[in-house]
Amino acid sequence: MIELQGLTKSYGDTAAAAVRDLSLTFPAGRVTALLGPSGCGKTTTLRMINRLIQPTSGTVRLAGRDTRELSPEALRRGMGYVIQRVGLFPHLTVGRNVAAVPELLGWPAARVRARVDELLGLVGLEPGVYRGKRPAELSGGQAQRVGVARALAADPPVLLMDEPFGALDPLAREALQGKVLEIQRRLAKTVVLVTHDIPEALRMADQIALMQSGELAQFGSPDDLVRRPASAFVAQFMGQDAALEQLGGVRVGALARPGDAHGLPRLPAEADARTALALMLRQGTDAVAVVGEGGAVVGVARFRDLGHDPRSGDA
Amino acid sequence: MRRRSWAALLWGLLLGLCLWPGVLPPLLAPLAGGEAPTLDVPLWRLTAGHLGLVLLAGALVLLLAVPLVLYATRPGRAAVLGLVGALAGLGQTVPTLAILALAVPLLGFGPAPTLLGLVLYGLVPVVSNGVAGLRGVSPDVLDAARGMGMTARQRLWRVEVPLALPVWWAGVRTSLVFGVATATVGAALGAGGLGRPIIDGLSQQNTALVLLGALPTALLALTLDALLGLAAPEEG
Ligand SMILES: Nc1ncnc2c1ncn2[C@@H]1O[C@H](COP(=O)(O)OP(=O)(O)OP(=O)(O)O)[C@@H](O)[C@H]1O
Ligand SMILES: [Mg+2]
Numbered sequence: 001m002i003e004l005q006g007l008t009k010s011y012g013d014t015a016a017a018a019v020r021d022l023s024l025t026f027p028a029g030r031v032t033a034l035l036g037p038s039g040c041g042k043t044t045t046l047r048m049i050n051r052l053i054q055p056t057s058g059t060v061r062l063a064g065r066d067t068r069e070l071s072p073e074a075l076r077r078g079m080g081y082v083i084q085r086v087g088l089f090p091h092l093t094v095g096r097n098v099a100a101v102p103e104l105l106g107w108p109a110a111r112v113r114a115r116v117d118e119l120l121g122l123v124g125l126e127p128g129v130y131r132g133k134r135p136a137e138l139s140g141g142q143a144q145r146v147g148v149a150r151a152l153a154a155d156p157p158v159l160l161m162d163e164p165f166g167a168l169d170p171l172a173r174e175a176l177q178g179k180v181l182e183i184q185r186r187l188a189k190t191v192v193l194v195t196h197d198i199p200e201a202l203r204m205a206d207q208i209a210l211m212q213s214g215e216l217a218q219f220g221s222p223d224d225l226v227r228r229p230a231s232a233f234v235a236q237f238m239g240q241d242a243a244l245e246q247l248g249g250v251r252v253g254a255l256a257r258p259g260d261a262h263g264l265p266r267l268p269a270e271a272d273a274r275t276a277l278a279l280m281l282r283q284g285t286d287a288v289a290v291v292g293e294g295g296a297v298v299g300v301a302r303f304r305d306l307g308h309d310p311r312s313g314d315a
Numbered sequence: 316m317r318r319r320s321w322a323a324l325l326w327g328l329l330l331g332l333c334l335w336p337g338v339l340p341p342l343l344a345p346l347a348g349g350e351a352p353t354l355d356v357p358l359w360r361l362t363a364g365h366l367g368l369v370l371l372a373g374a375l376v377l378l379l380a381v382p383l384v385l386y387a388t389r390p391g392r393a394a395v396l397g398l399v400g401a402l403a404g405l406g407q408t409v410p411t412l413a414i415l416a417l418a419v420p421l422l423g424f425g426p427a428p429t430l431l432g433l434v435l436y437g438l439v440p441v442v443s444n445g446v447a448g449l450r451g452v453s454p455d456v457l458d459a460a461r462g463m464g465m466t467a468r469q470r471l472w473r474v475e476v477p478l479a480l481p482v483w484w485a486g487v488r489t490s491l492v493f494g495v496a497t498a499t500v501g502a503a504l505g506a507g508g509l510g511r512p513i514i515d516g517l518s519q520q521n522t523a524l525v526l527l528g529a530l531p532t533a534l535l536a537l538t539l540d541a542l543l544g545l546a547a548p549e550e551g
Contacts, residue, residue, distance in 0.1 A: 052462055076464035087459030091477045101463050150463075 002026040002049060002158070002190065007058035009044050017056070018044045020214040026207075028063075029188035031181070033201035036211035037237070042194040043084060045211070046160050049192065050076050062158070077105060080151030084162040084194075086143050088135035094120070094146050095131035101154040119149040122179055124172065140167035145176060152183065159184070162194045177204055198238060202226070203248035203272070206311055210234055222246050223312035247273035247306060252290050254310045256299030261289035269298060273306050323541035330534035334359040339527060347523035354512060354527070362531050365508035368426055368501070369494040369539075372433035376441050376490060379434070384445035384483075385471070399442060406439040411497055419504055429501025436497055437490040444486025448479030480548040488543040495536040499528065509535070 004024045010017040019041040026032045034042045047053040049060055051072045060067045067075055080101075088097050095116045096103075102112045117127040123145040135143055144167045151159060164180075165173045181204060184191050195201050201208050202222045210217045210225060217237075218230040226242045229235035253269030255276075265279050266289045276288045280303055292298040333339045339358065340351040354361070387395045414435060418428035452475050460470045502510025509528045516524030 050462060052458070073464045073466050076462060081459075081462035083455065083459050083462060085455040087453070087455035087457075089456060089459070089474060089478075090453075091474075104464060104469070147459075150459075 001028040001061075001063060002192070003059075003061040003064075004045070004048075005059045005061070007045070007048055007060065008056045009041075009048060009053060010056045017214055019048070022058070022211075022214075022216055024209055024216060024219060026190060026192055028190050030206040031184055031191040031193060031204050032207045032209060033205035034192060034194045034209050034211060035198070035201045035205075036196065036217070038196060039213075040211040041214040042196075042211060043162055046162055046192060046194050049160060050079050050081055052076075077101065077154070078156050079158040079160055080154070080156040082147050082151045082159075082161040082164040084166075086147045086167075088138075088143055088146055088150070090135050092135075093131065094125070094133050094135065094138070095127075097135065097146055098149045098153050100150060101156075105154055107154075115153060119152055120146075122152075122183075123149045124175060124179075125149075141169060141172055144168060145172075148176065148180065155187070157189060159189050159191045160194075161191065163196070164193070165195075165200065166197075173200075180204070198242060199245040199248055202242065202245045205249070210237065212237075221309070221312045222249055223309040243307070244274070244277075246309060247277055249311065250306075250309055252276045252288065252301045253292075253298070255301040255305050255308065256290035257302070257305070259287070259300035259302070261297045261300050264289040264300065266291050266297070267301075269293075273301070276301055277303075277306060319541065320545060323538065323545055326534055326537040326541055330362075330531060330538050333531050333534060334362055339530065340523075343523040343526050346526065347521055352512070352516070352521060352523040352527050356511075358527065358531060361507065361509050361511060361528070362535060365495070365498055365510075365532070366535060366539075368430060368506060368508060369433065369491060369498050372430055372437055372494055372498075373487070373491050375430075375434045376437040377487070380438055380441040380445060384442055384449065388446055388449040389467075396446065399446065403439050403443045403446075406435060411436060411500055415500060415504055424505035426501070426506045428504050429498060429506035432501070433494050433497055437494050440486040440489040440493070441483070442486075444489075445479065445483045448482035448486075449475055451482065452478045477548075484543075484547050488540060488547070491543060492536050492540045495532060495539060499532055 002025070004022050007019060007022040008017050009019045022045060034045060036042055044053060048055045051067060062075070089100070098116045098119055099112045102115060107115070116131065120127040120130055125142060125145055130142070135146070138146065144164065148161070148164050151161065165176055168176060177200065183189065193201070193204055205222060207220065208222055208225050209219045212233055218225055218234045220228070223246065225234060225238055226246050229238060250273040251269065252267050252271050252273055255273060256269065264285055264287055265283045267276055267279060269290050269292055279288050280286060286303040287300050289297050290299050290301050336357060340353065344351040383399065386392070387399045411432060415428055415432045418431045422428045422431065456474060456478070457470065460474045465473065498506065498508055499510030499513055502508055502514050509532045512524050512528035516522065516528065
């Protein structure tokens with residue numbers, strides 16, 4: 001759990017603070033998106049969490065402890081950080097880039113090597129091909145994937161990500177978002193995801209903190225922001241399509257109920273509700289059959305249930 | 316950068332040939348009316364002394380420049396950095412001979428004034444390239460290093476210095492190669508080396524004698540340059 005209390009950052013003596021009196025709790029083991037228009041203070045907030053930026057006032061607590069009690073280095077080594085502009089080490093190979101934090105932590109070489117290959121595979125870069133390449137030989141999207149792998153390398157309990165998927169094409173972006181979510185769910189990491197991409201926030205986040213010029217506009221589940229906007233700004237920022245985008249963050253497995261699956265198009269349980277809707281529209285049905293691991297039908301997801309976001313109840 | 320090992324080999328071989336006793340003087344004889352120029356010290360001894368002085372100066376330059384550059388480029392030392400830049404600029408504009416001439420009254424004749432001149436001149440490219448190399452490291456890369464929990468020292472040795480090294484090394488190379496040429500001037504102040512036949516040749520209007528010093532000097536500079544090029548760290 002990361003708690004921000006009255007966090008303020010003013011750069012120099014400019015009139016408006018970049019972040020103003022922000023109080024916010026990022027729940028442990030969950031994904032929280034910091035969402036908002038450009039310049040609203042997302043990066044500044046994120047960088048106050050790992051103390052790359054010293055707050056002008058206010059406190060940051062990690063698991064109840066004021067982060068000022070820790071050395072900045074110790075704090076940061078426990079937090080994977082994906083910076084907005086990637087920042088790979090140009091003089092090191094892709095493999096050594098990913099190995100950076102494990103090496104700082106003094107892992108044995110064999111373990112580091114295995115971990116590097118595991119992570120490169122995870123972010124969709126064939127280890128045999130990419131391990132020995134230099135960052136200069138990568139495309140923007142490939143570099144970004146290496147940046148994500150590097151942040152995950154030492155398996156930190158907290159992950160701070162600043163627009164980590166911005167340079168990826170839609171397909172690769174969705175694939176990597178899925179991978180990160182999978183890791184997060186499996187290992188219950190506390191993730192803070194900075195983004196200005198509404199579909200990304202709605203897809204990935206359990207909680208969304210929407211910021212507006214340095215202040216919190218609304219904090220809640222995706223369902224809250226889409227259906228119960230706290231202000232005209234929130235409603236306008238989320239836009240008309242938000243209800244549609246929200247489906248991207250719901251797995252059909254969570255919507256499956258007992259029912260007659262005969263003749264219905266089939267979808268794996270991990271697919272999202274957006275895909276289910278698209279399938280219904282294409283096939284002219286009002287339900288899809290949800291298929292489990294072994295290929296057996298586990299239930300039916302109906303059109304009228306699509307609006308139920310399971311993240312709103314138990315989050 | 317392609318490694319040009321053939322250059323080191325070629326210049327090195329030519330230098331070796333020139334220094335072989337009895338090879339160069341007869342070749343230069345036609346320039347002196349058929350009379351081979353003579354020296355009281357073997358040419359290889361002059362070359363060794365010359366190189367020794369240059370390398371000693373190079374070692375002193377590194378000893379001074381590395382801490383100075385690292386100190387001046389740490390955050391929050393803009394004033395020191397400005398001063399260092401100004402001094403390096405000044406060093407570039409003062410003529411070599413002026414420094415050497417000023418040093419003699421202080422240090423007397425012999426190798427000392429030349430060594431001082433070599434060190435002062437040698438510092439300029441090493442310091443300015445070091446500063447340029449370190450300041451050229453991308454802020455995003457430094458940010459990532461800080462964000463993953465590297466200490467200031469780890470950032471310096473694992474990120475900044477390796478990234479600055481190609482540019483920095485180029486400065487070391489320039490410094491040493493220029494040193495080979497500058498050191499010839501020192502012969503006028505009693506520093507010995509390959510400048511001696513050059514200066515003697517100039518005063519006796521003996522072109523062959525001048526070339527006897529100048530040819531090995533040029534080949535020594537080329538060999539050194541090629542060798543330092545071979546040892547250059549890879550571009551990041
Ligand atoms: N080092 C700095 N000095 C002065 N002002 C700054 C500095 N860094 C950020 N700011 C200002 O603070 C505000 C918030 O910046 P921040 O980088 O946190 O925005 P952001 O929400 O991450 O935007 P984006 O989506 O474009 O990355 C902006 O108005 C910016 O101009
Ligand atoms: Mg930002």
